Amino acid sequence: MxxxxxxxxxxxxxxxxxxxxxxxxxxxxxxxxxxxxxxxxxxxxxxxxxxxxxxxxxxxxxxxxxxxxxxxxxxxxxxxxGRCIDCQQLISEKRLLSYPNATRCLPCQEKAEEEREKNSMQSYF
Ligand SMILES: [Zn+2]
Incomplete structure (x- = not known):
């Protein structure tokens, strides 16, 4: 394989x-x-x-x-x-080699980062 x-x-x-x-x-x-x-x-x-x-x-x-x-x-x-923890899709090999510790595919990662930003903003107020 x-x-x-x-x-x-x-x-x-x-x-x-x-x-x-x-x-x-x-x-x-x-x-x-x-x-x-x-x-x-x-x-x-x-x-x-x-x-x-x-x-x-x-x-x-x-x-x-x-x-x-x-x-x-x-x-x-x-x-x-190698599988996205959010959507269970296979993460592309290219992404894994650039970000070996990626646990999400790119779209899910972007979504998660947006969420994290929102959450960190909230914690300031
Ligand atoms: Zn995903």
Whole structure:
């Protein structure tokens, strides 16, 4: 089955990305240990805390992607990978190679992003 070969290819991409993320997350965690001591005055402190916020949001993004990739690999192993979680259609191979952790086909993804935007707007008000 050629599908299986495609999935193996995608799995290799995912495993490589997973390893990269593991390294990035480990590095961010070890950097987090060496801080604060060097903070000198208020301006530095403000800058430093802004930087910490940025770093922790980066950390979250990477951790989120990591979890998504883990899930995608699980789905490949379970044989459920490559199908849209919303409409159950096969996601195109081209899309999976550009976005290996895609869990939706393009139209459903666009719809989901619109919804998410709407929801995040609402949470501000
Ligand atoms: Zn879909």
């Amino acid at each position: 050629s599908d299986q070969k495609e999935l193996e290819k995608i799995k290799v991409v995912l495993l490589a990305r997973k390893k990269e993320l593991e390294e990035a997350i480990t590095q961010l965690q070890s950097e987090g240990g060496a801080k604060i001591d060097q903070v000198q005055d208020q301006a530095d402190q403000a800058l430093s805390s802004a930087f910490e916020t940025l770093k922790s949001s980066l950390h979250n993004n990477e951790y989120e992607e990591y979890k998504m990739i883990e899930k995608a690999i699980e789905m490949i192993d379970a044989g459920t990978y």
